[in-house]
Amino acid sequence: MSALSYPFPRRFPVVAQILTAAIGGLMLFFGVIIIWVLGYQLLYAGRIFPGVSVAGVDLSGLSPEAAALKLNQTLSYPINGKVLFQYGDKAWVASPAQLGMAFDASSSARAAYRLGRSGGLFAALDGQIRARGFGYDVAPVILFDQRVAYQYLQGLSQQVNQPVVQASIRLNGTDVTAQPGQPGRTLNVSGTLLVLSAQLQTFRDGEVPLVVDEVQPTVADLTSQANLARQILSAPLELVIPNAQAGDAGPWVYDPQVLANMIGAQTVQNGNKVDVQLTLDPNALRQILTGIEPQIDRAASNPLFHFNETTKQLVLLSPSVTGRSLDVDASLKAITDALMQGQHTVPLAVKEVQPALTGSATAQQLGITQVVSQQTTYFWGSDPARIQNITTAAARFDGVLVAPGETFSMGQTLGDISLNNGYAEALIIYGNQTIKGVGGGVCQVSTTLFRTVFFGGFPVVERIPHAYRVSYYEETSSGSDNVKMAGLDATVYFPLVDFQFKNDSQYWILMETNVDVGSRSLTWTFYSTADGRSVQWNTTGPQNVVPAPDAKFVVNPDLKAGQMKQTDWAANGADVDVTRTVMKDGAVYFQDEFKTHYEAWQAVCEYAQGMPNPKQIAKNRNMCQPPASS
Numbered sequence: 001m002s003a004l005s006y007p008f009p010r011r012f013p014v015v016a017q018i019l020t021a022a023i024g025g026l027m028l029f030f031g032v033i034i035i036w037v038l039g040y041q042l043l044y045a046g047r048i049f050p051g052v053s054v055a056g057v058d059l060s061g062l063s064p065e066a067a068a069l070k071l072n073q074t075l076s077y078p079i080n081g082k083v084l085f086q087y088g089d090k091a092w093v094a095s096p097a098q099l100g101m102a103f104d105a106s107s108s109a110r111a112a113y114r115l116g117r118s119g120g121l122f123a124a125l126d127g128q129i130r131a132r133g134f135g136y137d138v139a140p141v142i143l144f145d146q147r148v149a150y151q152y153l154q155g156l157s158q159q160v161n162q163p164v165v166q167a168s169i170r171l172n173g174t175d176v177t178a179q180p181g182q183p184g185r186t187l188n189v190s191g192t193l194l195v196l197s198a199q200l201q202t203f204r205d206g207e208v209p210l211v212v213d214e215v216q217p218t219v220a221d222l223t224s225q226a227n228l229a230r231q232i233l234s235a236p237l238e239l240v241i242p243n244a245q246a247g248d249a250g251p252w253v254y255d256p257q258v259l260a261n262m263i264g265a266q267t268v269q270n271g272n273k274v275d276v277q278l279t280l281d282p283n284a285l286r287q288i289l290t291g292i293e294p295q296i297d298r299a300a301s302n303p304l305f306h307f308n309e310t311t312k313q314l315v316l317l318s319p320s321v322t323g324r325s326l327d328v329d330a331s332l333k334a335i336t337d338a339l340m341q342g343q344h345t346v347p348l349a350v351k352e353v354q355p356a357l358t359g360s361a362t363a364q365q366l367g368i369t370q371v372v373s374q375q376t377t378y379f380w381g382s383d384p385a386r387i388q389n390i391t392t393a394a395a396r397f398d399g400v401l402v403a404p405g406e407t408f409s410m411g412q413t414l415g416d417i418s419l420n421n422g423y424a425e426a427l428i429i430y431g432n433q434t435i436k437g438v439g440g441g442v443c444q445v446s447t448t449l450f451r452t453v454f455f456g457g458f459p460v461v462e463r464i465p466h467a468y469r470v471s472y473y474e475e476t477s478s479g480s481d482n483v484k485m486a487g488l489d490a491t492v493y494f495p496l497v498d499f500q501f502k503n504d505s506q507y508w509i510l511m512e513t514n515v516d517v518g519s520r521s522l523t524w525t526f527y528s529t530a531d532g533r534s535v536q537w538n539t540t541g542p543q544n545v546v547p548a549p550d551a552k553f554v555v556n557p558d559l560k561a562g563q564m565k566q567t568d569w570a571a572n573g574a575d576v577d578v579t580r581t582v583m584k585d586g587a588v589y590f591q592d593e594f595k596t597h598y599e600a601w602q603a604v605c606e607y608a609q610g611m612p613n614p615k616q617i618a619k620n621r622n623m624c625q626p627p628a629s630s
Helices: 013-043 064-074 105-114 121-133 146-160 189-201 223-232 256-260 282-296 328-340 384-395 410-414 442-456 614-620
Strands: 052-054 083-087 090-094 101-103 136-138 142-144 168-172 175-179 184-187 206-209 212-215 237-240 252-254 263-270 273-280 304-308 313-318 323-326 345-347 350-353 370-378 400-402 407-409 425-430 433-438 460-462 500-502 509-516 521-528 533-539 543-546 552-555 564-568 573-584 587-598 604-607
Touching (some): 064 105, 105 136, 121 136, 146 184, 146 189, 223 273, 237 328, 273 282, 328 345, 370 442, 410 442, 442 460, 442 521, 552 614
Parallel strands (some): 052 136, 237 345, 552 604
Antiparallel strands (some): 083 090, 101 142, 168 175, 184 212, 237 252, 323 350, 370 521, 400 509, 460 500, 533 573, 573 587
């Protein structure tokens, strides 16, 4: 093989010739390109190629420095340009400079100079050819301080933003109006910044639509709820006792304005939907119900009887009464449900309690066969008001039954001592003085009951004596043994002070009371079946007697000349111990002791202004005198 031969097999001479020619042509092509690119760059060394512009300003043949100067002199877009922001019928115009844009002429000139000189051989050639043949506009280099634009857009947001308005119901008295919901809107500053940045890059005036996010109300319409409110307020609310009988309280009527003050609303999440439900203030309704509860509630009571000692049968005085109590929670629900359904007369929910006995009970069934205890007290000298109170209080116990094993409370049966219940004002012991108050004389009744229990041999559960000795409670028919009855009195001032005893027998006790105004006496009788018990008792009588203080005389400006009245009576202080032994079938059943301490009490006389020597006048009138020595 000669030095000029090719390393191809001789059987492929044509292929070798073709490849050789292609390689040679390719080398020639690259050579031409290199010569063109380098030569073109040498021709415009230090100058921008022809056809190159920035933002429409022709920079052909200029050095970067000269180009930067020309750009600064020619382009004023940042200062004089206009960017229009628009939303709906509102528009705002700002210059690019106000939005934080600045034009960098030097960097823009350098970018124009680099066109056709960077990016490799072919990229450079492409840039040169495109600029030469068609012109090439280089994007200007701008500086964009988004903090300035953000602050500007935040200012616009105060004019664009609108809070979402939820639908609402308004009450003006009992007038109901429904306000529809309204969408809210919020300027999306970040989204608007992206659009603004793209517009500034164009280096031309233009419009930037504001990106606004709309927020729909979760509650858009409350028309149905407003109609329900109007229905609730269309009539007064009337509360009634179900199956009301003559004498029952009610109805209770509340006008629509009261209901209007109770109406409210609450939101309820229902999947992705929010519902609004009308409500009635349960606390306000509960306050109404607790206010009428005392008028509704009543204890179950057994029938009242008298015992006919001749026939040994019971005589019905008053039928039994079914007890009832207001079920506040159930009534709350009943009222709410009824009003929501357009009903305005609502039966209250009550719980009934049946009495232990009915009017058909017989003496034989109850074990009532005879008198087992009877006591009489006297109230000589009582004024009409005190007699009225004794009669009224005693009547509360006439015909009352006490069950076997029951602890009987006098205060609970006595009830409210008030003028409305037939009581009058009379003297009562209150604190450390005797004053005029409603119910004076009721303790005559409690003292009589105490003695009936005491001498009947029944256990006393609670007994409080008077603060000082009261003559009424020691009076007897003959007057011979008054002192002996000291220490056998009991007071009641319910619920603070009560008298209680227990029926520890296996038979019912029927109590009868009888006030004989002519003989100034109160007799209390227990009917039951004697079980063999008897009572033995002893008393020390008044011991450790302390004389009453001297009378006190007080000027009363309301008294007329010459008038004097006694408002408290003297009583010696003393201690009395009474012991009781209850026998049953010849053996001691139980024993108890009643210790009583009476304070020495001062008489008080009030006299008119200017009365001379009131003490002597009181003596002459037998007023405010010291008590007997006993």
